[in-house]
Amino acid sequence: MEKLLTVGELAKMAGVSIRTLRFYDVHGLLKPRSYTAAGYRQYGRDEALRLQQILFYRELGFSLEEVKKLVDDPAVSLLENLRRQNRLLKDREKQLLDLQNTIQKTISSLEGKIEMEINEYYQGLPQEKIDYYRREARRRYGEETVQRSEEMVVKMGKTKMAELQAQGQSIFEELAENIPGGPAQPIAQELISKWRKWLENFARYTDEGLLGLARGYRDDPEFRAFFDKIHPGLAAFIADAVEVYFKKSV
Incomplete structure (x- = not known):
């Protein structure tokens, strides 16, 4: 007789939250x-394998809508999905090696051992993504703001950058944990204020700019996928919380 897992047991094994x-x-x-x-929910081996498929596709950057279509496709077996993921992971492995090389060069640059041009910071990323992110940033905030932000990143050094990345991740994870309480709850509003202060390490945002940034997280598929990887619905929650934040300050 197959032993069934509770939602808590499966969540712990897979490294996801019960809420997810x-x-x-x-x-x-x-x-x-x-x-x-x-x-109470109970899960067996088939459900555990399906969760593996979901998490692998999410890790590979697929949206929830795309994942559902892939794992529900009756014409594609579990083995075929695994083979497809294996091919995608091999492509990712090469990209990660390229990114690792770029990181090593950036560290050497910040330590004063070599010189790098700003465009070299993006080697290893798909060119279309580089162009997309920078084009969107320029469209939303202007050339001068983007250039100033890039200069701030270059000057802060690797240690400071790593600290800030950890702080930002912590803020987003705390926001995700508080989604059930709604965007107007005091803790969510405190976290939005904390996030705004954190952003000042990279650029100065007007009220309109910050609201536009948060709405961009929600409305842009690329940005939404990034935040929804942390927790489903996080991008929309941030946008809603920022809208409340500015309504309260009026």
């Missing part, structure tokens, strides 16, 4: 095998 598994259930991505008499 509940979200996947509600949206039809991952239904439990069954429910106990008390209404």
Whole structure:
């Protein structure tokens, strides 16, 4: 008889939150095998394998909508999905090696051992993504703002940059944890204020600029995918919380 896992056991094994598994259930991505008499979710091996597929595709950058189509496609077997993911991971491995080389060069540059041009900071990223991100930044904030932000990043050094990246990740994770309480709750508003101060390490945003940035996270597929990787619905939650933030300050 197959041993079924509770939602907590599966979440711990997969390294995701219980809230994420509940979200996947509600949206039809991952239904439990069954429910106990008390209404608790139970998962078997098939559900665990499906979750693996979901998480691998998410790690590869696919949106939730794309993932659902891929894992629900009756014409594609589990083995075919695994082979496809294996090919994609091999491509990712080469890209990661290129990115690692760029990071090493950047470290050497910040230590004064070599010189790098700003465009070299993006080697290893797909060119279309580099062009897209920089084009979007210029469109939203202007050439002068983008240039000033890049100069600030260059000057801060690797240690400071690593610290700031960790701080930013922590803020976003805290926001994700507080999604159930809604965007107007005090803790969410405190975190938005903290996020705004954190952003000043990279650029100065007007009220309109900050609101535009948050809405961009929600409305732009590339940015939304990045934040929804941390937690489904996070991009929209940030945008909603920022809108509340400015309404309260009026």
